Amino acid sequence: MAKKDRELALLTMAGADMKLSGDERRSEELVWAAEDQMRFGIELMDSKEITREQLEAAMWASAVNDDSIGKTLVLQGVIRQERLMTLMEKFDYAQISTAMQYNVPIDDVSILHRERVALFGMSSKTIYLACLGNQRVVRHHFEALFPEHNLEFLGIRPQQIEIFLSKTDRLPKNPEQRSGSADGRVEIQRFVPRETDDADILNLIVNLAGIRGGSDIHIEPKAKSYSILLRINRIRRIIHEGPLGQYNTLRAQVKERAKMDQMEHRRPQDGAYSQEILGRMFDLRVASFPLDGGYEKIVIRLLDPDKASKHLTDLGIRDVTQWRAACGHPHGLVFVAGKTNSGKSTTLISSLREQDRIGKSIYTIEDPIEHRVEFITQMAVNRAESVQLDFKAGVRAMMRGDPEIILVGEIRDEETAAVAVSAAESGHLVFSTLHAGTVRESISRLRGMGITDEMLRPMVRGILAQRLMRTICNHCRNKDGTGCPMCLHTGYGGMTVISEMGFFPSEGHFNRMLKGEVFWDSMLRDALEKLDRGITDEKEVYRVFQSEIEYLNEDYAGIADMAKRVLSVVRNEAPSRVERDSGIGMSAEDFKALEDAEMMQAELRKFSITGTVPTSMNPEVLLADPNRYGD
Structure with a gap:
């Protein structure tokens, strides 16, 4: 289908479904605005930024909520705000008028109120604004204030002006210290x-x-x-x-x-x-x-929301291919194990985001809902006497709602464990979390809640056990580890997942584990390999895995030398072997x-x-x- 035909088809579908006629018919101005939004969405679809299904879903939502296509795509978690700004400038800068960015620095806002001016945003070369007053006066004022920037006046409705002027305290001060980013993005203030x-x-x-x-x-x-x-x-x-x-x-x-x-x-x-x-x-x-x-x-x-919308490959999961394979089964049990604040919820939500959220019916029961995701039916636990909605009741309710994928926020008791297994046996793919430190501890935890090996053998697809470990700050990577302002002089600039992945594509694999075979790499090996690659350092590995390193057992065969290296550095018996350089430095945005x-x-x-x-x-x-x- 040619681009023009696709555009016509989408616009026809929009008009038909909105059922606007007679007094409800929109003015020509609003019809033009809607068509302009649609064309921008089609540009995103043609450039492979979004799929047709995602565009259609955003189109219906934007029509109901009176938001732009771009803003709706951000709210639905399809694209990030920063990426949207880049796409607006690339495909249709007029779309910038659909969202105020509050990033144009100005100390005296009186001219904005006097001349009815709205400032949409600022990139490295252009300031986007609108004016209902004397445009010549406004142009002269901003050309003097920003001599190196072009001015682009956009159309605006009076209501938008009023909304902007009510929030001028959000505009930054000290204009000589503010500019757009080096790559020309419109930035968020x-x-x-x-x-x-x-x-x-x-x-x-x-x-x-x-x-x-x-x-x-x-x-x-x-x-x-x-x-x-x-x-x-x-x-x-x-x-x-x-x-x-x-x-x-x-x-x-x-x-x-x-x-x-x-x-x-x-x-x-x-x-x-x-x-x-x-x-x-x-x-x-x-x-x-x-x-x-x-x-x-x-x-x-x-x-x-940006952390929740991370791709699985960005989290640091060691065997992400096997994890995706486990999550791709049509039915069964998939677990993420770890202690509190080990990133389990982020891993689960990132996994669900990779599912076909429009084509499949996905339900969750959480305590509480941490990240809201469009096109997923999310319920929150409510143990009030008048409600009594717990994990068990939530799963039983979801079973009547035509689900294909079910997420149970946490399995912590026998009843919840039993209903989760029952849902998997009924042909659903069930995700959940466990408070356990390793893959084998997860099985022991389930046994303690009355789930037998016979029940687990045909149902368990994968168990991902994880912890979080700090990563070396890429802005400085100082040789002395003193850090920089970006990492608050700690030497660490982020977090990564340290994991071990038990993948059970068949009952035979599960039987091998029951016999004591460990056919996956340990979590400590993952940490030591990330150390060897310079992602973290010896002191951080020791902080997270102190007991395992101090008392190595047979599960850690082949990594004893690296563990001894960590101990020698922590005890100041040897210098760190992590290769450090001057880092990437700090960008204008930093x-x-x-x-x-x-x-x-x-x-x-x-x-x-x-x-x-x-x-x-x-x-x-x-x-x-x-x-x-x-x-």
């Missing part, structure tokens, strides 16, 4: 309030956590003050120390946003809300814990992120008891800390 009071501290903290790559925010009250700690790459660091009056304001604001009971201080509570960070909508899970004196500790978990973080930390210092950087964020103190590699 981080929110830094122009004037801060106690009510803005929550925004500052959450955005700082997002920029720094934090996973959890801990708000801990004490006798005369309170501390805020941020967990980055599994290690907590203090980022703020404030008075108790400020804590009360912060607590009330968190509980209000998370829809928690403000007056209840005696029982633990759970809540959730969403917030825009780095131009993406993060889901924030909130938990409160009662303390003496009517205080509460509050923990906020940040669920980054400098911007650091600059934003420093601005936010400067704002936080205004409300700190000490008025200084907390010691754990101070590079000199951090480098002197003997436990900086974690406990």
Whole structure:
């Protein structure tokens, strides 16, 4: 089918399904806008960025939600926001007018209000804007402010202008320090309030956590003050120390946003809300814990949509081909095993994202729902007496909903284990997690919940046991391991999965395991191989696998020499053998992120008891800390 014919077919289908006629018929302007959106979507489909099914699904959703095709594709997890910006400039820059980016730096916003100006976005060469006032005055002003940029005026509706002008406090300051990226992308600006009071501290903290790559925010009250700690790459660091009056304001604001009971201080509570960070909508899970004196500790978990949308190949899974083969069976049991905070949920969600979410009916029952995924039916556990929806009840309900794939958030008791096995025996592919350290421990865990080997033998397709380990910062890779500002001078810049994969394509493979045969590589071998490739270093391997390295057994044959190497480095008996160089350095985008973080930390210092950087964020103190590699 020719491109023109495909376009006509899609537009005809859109008009027919929307059933617009008479008074409901859209104006010519709106019809043109819809057709323009469709053409942009077809460009993405022709360039293999999206499939036809993904475009059709986004088209229906955008028609209902009154969002652009591009924004809908991002919300559905099909493409990332950064990639969308690049595609907009490549195929149709007018699409930029469908989403405000708030990345054009300007100190004096009065001209925007006076001349009714909206700033769509800024790349390395062009500023995209709209004006309902005197365009000549606006052009003269911005040409003087940005002499090296072209100005591109786009069409806009008055309602869009009003929405933009109500949020001009999101625009960055210090224009001489801001520009587009080197590759010409329209970039997403981080929110830094122009004037801060106690009510803005929550925004500052959450955005700082997002920029720094934090996973959890801990708000801990004490006798005369309170501390805020941020967990980055599994290690907590203090980022703020404030008075108790400020804590009360912060607590009330968190509980209000998370829809928690403000007056209840005696029982633990759970809540959730969403917030825009780095131009993406993060889901924030909130938990409160009662303390003496009517205080509460509050923990906020940040669920980054980009982390949830990672491809399996980006997670670090050792035998990803075998894992995909296990996930590709039409029915059976597939498990991800590991301790709490070992990345199990991310692995499962990434695995489900690779399934045909439109062609197959996929259900989940989770406690709670960590990452929402379009075209997957997700239920949350609710143990309230009036609801009584647990994992067992959820699976039984899903069995009546024509499922092909079922995800059970966690198997923790006999009843849930039994119903999961029953679902697999009924011809469904069942995913779940187990709290177990290895493949063989996972089988023992299932046996302890009443699942016999005879039940598992024909059903188990794969067991992936995993942990998380920090990786060397690629920006610096300093020979002395002192790090750089991007990694907070720790020397580590990210996390990778360390795993072992038991793949059971037949009952014979399962029988081999029952006889004691280990026909897969151990998790420690995976860690040592990543060490040998320079992905991590000896101290991090020892931190994660201390007991295994100290007491090697027969399961670790062939890696004793590398384990001894780790011990000798940790004991300062030999230098590290990890090859280090100067690293890739920092890009303009990295400098911007650091600059934003420093601005936010400067704002936080205004409300700190000490008025200084907390010691754990101070590079000199951090480098002197003997436990900086974690406990």
